[in-house]
Amino acid sequence: MTRPSRQWLARGLALALAGLALLPLASLALSWAEYLRDVGLPLTQTTAPGYDGVRWADADGGVVAAYVLPRASASRAGIREGDRLEAIDYLEVRTSAEARTQIERATGAVLTYVLDRGGVEETTEVRIERYPTFLYPLSTSIWLATGWGFGVVAFFHLLAYLTVAPLAPRSPRARRSRRLIGAAFTWVGVNLVRWVWASLFGAPPADATLERVAFDILTLAALAGWITYPALLLDQSLRTRDAIVALGRSRWLLAVPAVVLGLGVLTATLTGHAGPLPADGFAVPILFYVCVYVAAATGLVAAQPPEALAEPGAAPQRWSRVGSALVCGVAVLGAGLVLTRLGPGPREAEVVTAWFVVAFQLLSLLPVALVSYATLRYGPFDALLLKGLTTVSMLALAFAVIVLGSALLDAVLPGGSHPLALGLLVVTLLLLAERAAPALRDSVQRAFRTRRQRARQRLDRFGDELGSFLDVDTLAEGAAAAIGEALGVRSAVVFLHAAHGTPDERWARATFRPEPPSFTQVELDRVWDRLRTEGRVWSRNEELNEADLPRGVSDRLARLGAALAVPVTTGRGTPVGLLVLGRKARRLAVYNTEDVAELRALAGQLALAVERLRLIDRERALIRQTSEAEMAALRAQINPHFLFNALNTVAALIRDTPDRAEATVEHLAALFRDVLNASGEALVPLRDELRLVRRYLHVEEARFGDALGVELEVEDGVEDTPVPAFAVQTLVENAVKHGVERKRGGGTVTVRARRAADGVEIAVEDTGAGLPPGGAVYGVGLSNVADRLRLLYGPSASLTVKPTPDGARATLLLPPPAP
Numbered sequence: 001m002t003r004p005s006r007q008w009l010a011r012g013l014a015l016a017l018a019g020l021a022l023l024p025l026a027s028l029a030l031s032w033a034e035y036l037r038d039v040g041l042p043l044t045q046t047t048a049p050g051y052d053g054v055r056w057a058d059a060d061g062g063v064v065a066a067y068v069l070p071r072a073s074a075s076r077a078g079i080r081e082g083d084r085l086e087a088i089d090y091l092e093v094r095t096s097a098e099a100r101t102q103i104e105r106a107t108g109a110v111l112t113y114v115l116d117r118g119g120v121e122e123t124t125e126v127r128i129e130r131y132p133t134f135l136y137p138l139s140t141s142i143w144l145a146t147g148w149g150f151g152v153v154a155f156f157h158l159l160a161y162l163t164v165a166p167l168a169p170r171s172p173r174a175r176r177s178r179r180l181i182g183a184a185f186t187w188v189g190v191n192l193v194r195w196v197w198a199s200l201f202g203a204p205p206a207d208a209t210l211e212r213v214a215f216d217i218l219t220l221a222a223l224a225g226w227i228t229y230p231a232l233l234l235d236q237s238l239r240t241r242d243a244i245v246a247l248g249r250s251r252w253l254l255a256v257p258a259v260v261l262g263l264g265v266l267t268a269t270l271t272g273h274a275g276p277l278p279a280d281g282f283a284v285p286i287l288f289y290v291c292v293y294v295a296a297a298t299g300l301v302a303a304q305p306p307e308a309l310a311e312p313g314a315a316p317q318r319w320s321r322v323g324s325a326l327v328c329g330v331a332v333l334g335a336g337l338v339l340t341r342l343g344p345g346p347r348e349a350e351v352v353t354a355w356f357v358v359a360f361q362l363l364s365l366l367p368v369a370l371v372s373y374a375t376l377r378y379g380p381f382d383a384l385l386l387k388g389l390t391t392v393s394m395l396a397l398a399f400a401v402i403v404l405g406s407a408l409l410d411a412v413l414p415g416g417s418h419p420l421a422l423g424l425l426v427v428t429l430l431l432l433a434e435r436a437a438p439a440l441r442d443s444v445q446r447a448f449r450t451r452r453q454r455a456r457q458r459l460d461r462f463g464d465e466l467g468s469f470l471d472v473d474t475l476a477e478g479a480a481a482a483i484g485e486a487l488g489v490r491s492a493v494v495f496l497h498a499a500h501g502t503p504d505e506r507w508a509r510a511t512f513r514p515e516p517p518s519f520t521q522v523e524l525d526r527v528w529d530r531l532r533t534e535g536r537v538w539s540r541n542e543e544l545n546e547a548d549l550p551r552g553v554s555d556r557l558a559r560l561g562a563a564l565a566v567p568v569t570t571g572r573g574t575p576v577g578l579l580v581l582g583r584k585a586r587r588l589a590v591y592n593t594e595d596v597a598e599l600r601a602l603a604g605q606l607a608l609a610v611e612r613l614r615l616i617d618r619e620r621a622l623i624r625q626t627s628e629a630e631m632a633a634l635r636a637q638i639n640p641h642f643l644f645n646a647l648n649t650v651a652a653l654i655r656d657t658p659d660r661a662e663a664t665v666e667h668l669a670a671l672f673r674d675v676l677n678a679s680g681e682a683l684v685p686l687r688d689e690l691r692l693v694r695r696y697l698h699v700e701e702a703r704f705g706d707a708l709g710v711e712l713e714v715e716d717g718v719e720d721t722p723v724p725a726f727a728v729q730t731l732v733e734n735a736v737k738h739g740v741e742r743k744r745g746g747g748t749v750t751v752r753a754r755r756a757a758d759g760v761e762i763a764v765e766d767t768g769a770g771l772p773p774g775g776a777v778y779g780v781g782l783s784n785v786a787d788r789l790r791l792l793y794g795p796s797a798s799l800t801v802k803p804t805p806d807g808a809r810a811t812l813l814l815p816p817p818a819p
Helices: 001-023 023-039 094-106 142-171 172-199 208-238 241-271 279-303 321-339 351-363 366-376 382-410 419-447 449-466 472-487 519-534 551-559 593-624 629-633 643-656 658-678 685-709 727-742 780-796
Strands: 054-059 062-069 085-087 111-117 120-127 494-498 507-512 564-569 575-581 684-686 709-716 722-724 747-756 760-764 798-802 807-814
Touching: 001 023, 001 241, 001 279, 001 727, 023 241, 023 321, 054 094, 062 094, 062 747, 085 094, 085 382, 120 564, 142 351, 142 366, 172 208, 172 366, 208 241, 208 472, 208 494, 279 351, 321 351, 321 366, 382 807, 419 684, 419 747, 449 575, 449 593, 472 494, 472 507, 472 575, 472 593, 472 760, 494 593, 507 519, 507 760, 519 551, 519 575, 551 564, 575 593, 593 684, 629 760, 684 685, 685 727, 685 747, 722 727, 727 747, 727 760, 727 780, 727 807
Parallel strands: 709 747
Antiparallel strands: 054 062, 062 085, 085 111, 111 120, 494 507, 494 575, 564 575, 684 722, 747 760, 760 807, 798 807
């Protein structure tokens, strides 16, 4: 088929689809035309139907109140379920159809109801309000299902919107998904507000009061989202290479039904009618239009191969074709039922039909998840879902406790619950909630722990271990293994500068699994200059891409099998490495914003680790050159991971215990102030060193909680003893990191300082994991302390590390101070 023929065919199909969506409205227009031709009289203007809040049903030869909406006008007038309606305004009522006809015609009026309640005649006056469009108070189960349905769907739409919104600035596809989810959320969210309004206050009055105007505005907002959503959904599914070319500028034809229906509803709401139709009369045309457009959109997705579901130059969208086919089938069935079973409005249908209308309103929103999944999966949807479930669980528990507590007070206290007793109950609950909320939050998070949370924990553990690497090559190998295992990637390549800025400059390269990306040193040299200049994360998917790389560089990275490239840069912006990751091993799994954030944080820690290793090399050189003052300044920077952990602890405490977070920040500030004050000194008084240790342990106690115990025993008269700066702090840090932290349940760190026969003995003991098999291993910190002791004291000082029955002990023996 030639290109012009395909274009004409596509435009003809678009026109036919728009006409089909307006079929019920066209049928009404034909009926109006026949009426005018046959009768020759103008159509009578139809007002909005009246409503008293009761579903009247035929039973036992009479008309009985089968359902009474709480808070509605009839309920306020004293009508109860089971009451028999004898007459309205003293005119006998024999069937429910007669009752409904009289009530619908009396919008805004006050009618006198004659009731039979258990053989006793009752008379009451009921004000007839306007029917709340698209809400169906026909039974208790339908009403509750409507509220819960709109509430749950609105909750998930809100999570979806919060997931997509951060991706929209970088991705046109995400912007369209945001509009689509926003329109659907407007429909369900505003309808939920209207449902709550009707539940609390009943149907709004018929006259033009402020309450009526506000309810009409809400109705218009909901219908605007409901009418716009199918058009946006169809536009989203038409983002294929063939459809974009074939339709061209004729895409506007598909917006005609939305415009026509929107103008009709707006006119009917503002003036009371559009032709002979009130706003409620558009219920069937809108429902049919939604069915047709949802069926067309999902049917197109199901019929297209996955590779075709992309705009020119964009990555394919992995939509669920099976799910789309199922939704398409439901939408086609719904269109048939709407066209054949529903009358002028679903309110006149039976309860079963009303169930269908409510169910379809909610089911027709499933394409938001199906069609937008290609975008949603790049955002932190699972994290938002976990937070949402946690919040809902806490609110549900609070609600249940308050309700049960009130019921208990009613049963125990004479005369029912007293306001003072209720106040005491609420205060007690607030105090308990402050204690129970963190535990409940942790329990929910453990119960719903996601794969990405486990990955985050794995990367966090690797971040805590960065201080134990002694060279860049093993650091790169550890990073590649941690990233590959945590994120479940097919392959990963890590490049780190092993000797930057020196005559023997070289790269340390480590790989995870021998699969693409086939990123060798040669390939790195080709793209490194551009990546180091850009300094931002590159992604194959536009939703995550931050880098503005030339098309050729991006294409080359994609051809090599790369899905993500994260530069490793220092705080000064100096590039020191690159992380290149292939696709994830699990089918259809992708990277999302949480993964990128974790990799960006890990890249920052790797940069600090590389800097730390350079500082260690420089420090060793300074020791050899006996430049102790500069060496101490560099020692203060040797383990920045403590700062990372401390800041993470403060961030967690701010949410739960802000007072403790403030105290922790104060100790952290004082700790670094002491570090700066002691940086230029080779020796400091023991009291200053112990003050530094106490502040360090205060911060670690905030991090570990009850898992860390602290004991300090200092003999009188030894506080003035000069000790190497940061030596005791290093031993304490080593005990916490390699002892207490690695033992399930934690442990205690004890610091003892006393006089010994040949000097001063300072012992740091922990009840932690103990020493590894084979005895003590001197890492960076302990080796540094030992080197400084030899430099300062020669053989008269020593550092020993020995096991204890329940942990390990490091002992620092210093000679007596010189006179």
